Amino acid sequence: MTPVLAFAAAGAVMIFAVGLIVVALVYYLVSVIVALRKITAGLDETIAGVAEIVQKSAPVNDVVTTINEQLDAGVDLLEGLLVKKAGMTDAVGLVDGLYPGAAATGFRNLPESTTIKAPRIGEVYTRGTLTLARLGREAPIAAGNPAGAALRDPERGSLAARQLYPETRQARPASMPRSPVIGTDAPVQYEQRDDIGAPRKRLPAAR
Amino acid sequence: MILWWIGDVVLLAVVLPVVVYLLRGVLDAAKSIVPSVQQIAKVAAAGSKDLDAAALLLTTQDQVSKTVAGVANYGGSLDVILDDAR
Numbered sequence: 001m002t003p004v005l006a007f008a009a010a011g012a013v014m015i016f017a018v019g020l021i022v023v024a025l026v027y028y029l030v031s032v033i034v035a036l037r038k039i040t041a042g043l044d045e046t047i048a049g050v051a052e053i054v055q056k057s058a059p060v061n062d063v064v065t066t067i068n069e070q071l072d073a074g075v076d077l078l079e080g081l082l083v084k085k086a087g088m089t090d091a092v093g094l095v096d097g098l099y100p101g102a103a104a105t106g107f108r109n110l111p112e113s114t115t116i117k118a119p120r121i122g123e124v125y126t127r128g129t130l131t132l133a134r135l136g137r138e139a140p141i142a143a144g145n146p147a148g149a150a151l152r153d154p155e156r157g158s159l160a161a162r163q164l165y166p167e168t169r170q171a172r173p174a175s176m177p178r179s180p181v182i183g184t185d186a187p188v189q190y191e192q193r194d195d196i197g198a199p200r201k202r203l204p205a206a207r
Numbered sequence: 208m209i210l211w212w213i214g215d216v217v218l219l220a221v222v223l224p225v226v227v228y229l230l231r232g233v234l235d236a237a238k239s240i241v242p243s244v245q246q247i248a249k250v251a252a253a254g255s256k257d258l259d260a261a262a263l264l265l266t267t268q269d270q271v272s273k274t275v276a277g278v279a280n281y282g283g284s285l286d287v288i289l290d291d292a293r
Contacts, residue, residue, distance in 0.1 A: 003208070017222075020223055021223050024223065035237035042244030042245045046247050049250075052251075052255035052258075056259070067271050084291055085285070085289050085291060166290045
């Protein structure tokens with residue numbers, strides 16, 4: 001082979017190799033561009049979805065905070081009312097009877113409630129009695145203590161029933177508020193209706 | 208002359224495979240991201256749809272406010288009607 005032909009062959013091989021590299025670069029880089037465009041399209045959809053999520057969840061924090069504040073106020077009110085009416089020990093026992101184990105947690109605004117040993121009210125009273133007590137009927141829940149009197153004592157049934165009512169009735173006061181007076185001589189008169197005493201309306205006769 | 212042929216051989220036997228290997232790795236990595244991004248887009252759309260009920264929280268807020276007000280009135284009445292614990 002002459003030197004000129006040898007140089008020409010080496011140059012041709014070089015050009016072929018460079019061409020191969022360029023073809024490989026073009027193929028793979030175009031493929032990467034296509035994949036990146038798919039990723040861009042997917043990210044656009046994702047951003048739109050996330051923007052919707054942000055927009056829809058924006059008021060959630062404030063609303064939930066307000067709801068929690070109002071519920072906290074309601075819980076404080078009911079707990080305070082229960083403790084005021086039933087007493088701390090009975091209130092803790094009542095709550096523990098309805099929700100076993102709740103006495104350990106105690107009332108939120110009354111830290112001393114966690115130190116009270118809850119009386120075993122749930123073992124003495126039925127669920128209905130506890131429900132009445134929960135509704136504020138003043139059931140003698142203190143008697144739920146095993147050391148105290150039982151509510152369902154057959155010999156003292158009437159006494160136990162009377163204890164369900166407020167103290168003013170148990171003391172048997174000499175005078176209680178009278179029942180309202182009705183009739184023409186009643187101290188409180190209401191406006192008379194015009195249609196009372198008037199002839200009755202007649203429906204059209206059927207054909 | 209010999210160096211030129213050696214250069215050709217190196218170009219074909221070393222440089223070209225390395226270039227192809229590296230580009231293929233980049234392409235595979237890019238392609239592997241596509242399904243993940245598509246799944247994320249689906250999840251974001253589903254999450255957005257799940258939050259459609261968030262607007263009902265305003266109704267819940269109103270109802271809770273009314274309920275607590277009713278409980279407060281009821282509790283006030285009970286406080287008047289019932290005697291305190293001794």
